[in-house]
Amino acid sequence: MISILTEKVSGELEMLQRHLLILKHVVENEPIGILKLAEETSIPSHKVRYSLRILEQEGLIKATAPGATTTHETGPFLKELDSMIEELSKRADELKKIKIAR
Secondary structure, three states, X not given: OOOHHHHHHHHHHHHHHHHHHHHHXXXXXXXXOHHHHHHHHOOOHHHHHHHHHHHHXXXXXXXXXXXXXXXXXXXXXXXXXXXXXXXXXXXHHHHHOOOOOO
16 A cells, blocks of 8 residues: 555656666667667656656766767766665665554
């Protein structure tokens, strides 16, 4: 059961997962277009387009005529990604420690 307390966080994590999956495919297959990304990831093209927009706003990719490509900021971001995910995991572990009598 998802409540309003957890629904937003769950949605944000799902979106982060999608953004990272799209970024992974751009890194591995650049340049790559929206339709190819949608086909390879089974993510609807409108969601792919949104993820690409967010990744571009973050400076991690850029739009080119043949498709999305990485930028000079992609490498440094990827080097820090594991530690960022580990920090999120630690926060989730802290939530597990909150015991409420039932």
